[in-house]
Amino acid sequence: MTDPAINVSHVSKQFGETQVLRDISMQVEAGKVSCLIGPSGSGKSTLLRCMAFLEQATSGSIHIEGEPLGFTDGPQRRRQSPAELRRVRSRIGMVFQQFNLWPHMTALGNVAIALRKVRGMSRSDAEDRAMAQLDKVGLKERAHHYPAQLSGGQQQRVAIARALALDPTIMLFDEPTSALDPELTGEVLNVMRQLASEGMTMVVVTHEIGFAASVGNRIAFLDGGRLLFHDTPQAVFAAPREPRLEQFLDTYLDRGASMLK
């Protein structure tokens, strides 16, 4: 049996006194899309950030395609060397709610810089590749614009292109459309749909229940730092026996989810 793309095992996370994640275990199989939903403050971002080692789990472990992330396996939990961490993390692409493009570089520069500095590609090779990637998200025409000259939706698509250019096998999204005007969410969700249909392994924190229901292979529901469900959309939405989930869905119900009901 092959290793799952992501294997989260008994992960807990504390910020000082606050327990944010409580003994979370979940697997994401290669090529599948898991959507993380749950009320504000339930720990969705923290869990996702742990999967990219932007936060360190207080206990438990995370494996990416069978390899430990951040800490070495074995009886003593030791930090990986920066080079080892970069190697394992190179399979992961991360997309943030706030885009986090670098404002002093054009869209093309944002996508190309890691190709040059991390992959050691020549400038022209890197830019060719970056241009192809921008083309894929429909932004070839905007390649020489700076982030401040792009709409939110365009910026987020550049951010997706930037992550994809490095050939990740896993893409993590933290509320990728929450900072966008409603009319701009569609263009970003379409890029993500396309990506999912090409077989990318994805974990998506989202409040877009419709997207979760239609694109997600699995829905993970977090509440108070606990993973209450990680199941198919049908199982989660069609029969929300769990009162917390029912309550949550009542607040967020939109067309996509109600269709499944």
Place this chain on the structure above:
Amino acid sequence: MSFDFAVILAKLPQILSGLGVTILIWVGGTFAAVVLGFVVATLRRFGGRGIEVILRAPIEILRGTPFLVQIFLLYFGGPYIGLRLDPWLAGLLGISIYGAAYYAEIFRAGFQSVPVGHVEAAECAGLSRNQIITAILLPEMALLVLPPALNMSVILLKETALLSLITVPELTMTVQAIGSQQYAFVESLVILALVYWALVELANWLGRYAERNLSKLSA
């Protein structure tokens, strides 16, 4: 009583030489202050807790005392510890150190105002720590600190006038000397004010030019 600027302008070569000294100390001092301030801010940011504690006190002292007192201490107090400096060297050093303390603060604030997410995105893209500093943090910070950095340089220009008190042959000292020789004290002050103002306007104009060119990079 009538104003007579002609007697002062007759000494134009001397005035220009004073102006030259002022500009040299201003530009040289600002440059040294930026470099030194940058090194200090970088050490404080990335050098660990010990360095941060050691550097904090001198910066607070430099920012908490008048520049006049500092150059007097350097020029008149220096010899007591075997530091005997030419006036112009003491002046240059004084401006550099005084300015460095402020630039260190400007750069510290600059480092802090680069959003954490921009660094996280760079980590996720696989950039090493040094690459993140040189390719992301520093250029982004440069944009943010440009206005306060230029402003500080204008303040340093005006502080150079105090160097006349330790006999640096800069603009203020030169023009005032001419003024008292020629019994045209007020005229000399008016001319001084005009020349400094022109220099400040020039600096501001350069600053606006730079900002206009960089404005497309910020929202």
